[in-house]
Amino acid sequence: MSSPILKAAHVSKHYNIGERRAVVLHNVSLELEPGEFAVISGASGSGKTTLLTILSGLDKPSNGRVWLADEDITDLDENGLAPLRNRLIGFVFQAFHLVPSLTSLENIMFPAELNRDPEASEKASHLLNRVGLWEQRDNRPEQLSGGEKQRVAICRALINNPRLVFADEPTGNLDSENSREVVELLLELQQEFNTTLLLATHSSAITDRADRILSLHDGRLVKNDIRP
Template sequence: MTILEAQQLTKTYRLGDREICVLDGVSVAVAEGEFLVIQGSSGSGKTTLLTLLSGLDKPTSGRILLEGIDITDFKEEELAPLRNTSIGFVFQSFHLVPSLTAIENVMFPAELRHDHDAEEKANILLRRVGLLDRAGNFPHQLSGGERQRVAICRALINNPKIVFADEPTGNLDSSNGKAILDLLLELQKERRATLILVTHSQEIARTSDRIIFLKDGRIAAHGLGSHQGGRDGFSEQHHVS
């Protein structure tokens, strides 16, 4: 069943006199519980696609449907509850609130929806990622890997239907990066969430259900990851002309 669908998404920016087209008629449908990887070189439009799909930005044209509801023209106030309950974010730069401790960062989305069990849920998640003893630490007192684990807990505390991850291992060394990705996938499976992940890594892409490859703002190719029987990322790819 399709949980998220993008129809002919276009995004253009004005840079001085020039108009730059970052995305050009991208359509994609994501199934519930799917792990979709978006790949492409720098400037190909992958982060832009992620921000459009997650409702952080609005397309110049095209539609976005979340669970069949058109959210393209939703105002910020209509998007806020969606972001709080249906969507989780994990960023390359972690983006933890500096004035809040690790546990307060994790609890925050649950507290926003007046969840009385926020603290308990945050404790469970932090224990699950091995950070219970660092719960009272502020972000600047944590290592990069620890910060990203806190960010993952924060993204999952409200059991979102979709998790958007923008190069979550980009700021981490390889061993930490692998650990974080394993954790993210584990938790995604446990909670049966849809995961849409932007990455440069072929290795990560191979573990996905499906891969789309962006080039110059268009889907240049898509293929199946190893979970769907693909052997080597784009070995089963279909080039789009």
């Protein structure tokens, strides 16, 4: 059996709000295998996004440790995390978070350019063609629809062929038709790129298609099921 691509042990997260201490995550431990499609499900406020940001290194746990491809990322500083984010991880967000000053093509190219990939432009063009947005290559995010933005964001997440893609409510800002298309695209590309996909959602339609379901309730991992 291969070693897990992602591992979390006893992860907790709390915030101090004035004198009050809010516990958002409570002693969460989990492992993901390479190539898995895992879903974090739960109601709003259950801690899905917080868990996702901690597992991806965008935030630091209050307690516990996180390993990414066998590397303990818990105590890495921002400069230590930067190459991991660039080469090992891809992100897809509910709010898209495309760089407003860049065109579709430039947004997709950017992680590859950071990685000094000489084929950045070719790869980005290929991905844009693949998602049917070649005509919109020179459009800036403000000139794209929600569905188009999310497809550009998916391409951007995959351009460096990451081993793990984190997606936080990727259909949260989309209508049902676009949601369906984006999920299909995400899953197709996950297969094509043979990457692990960890997706936070409260959509049962997406959860039903996952290899593993991680259910959160009030910050506690209440279910960690692998589908047969």
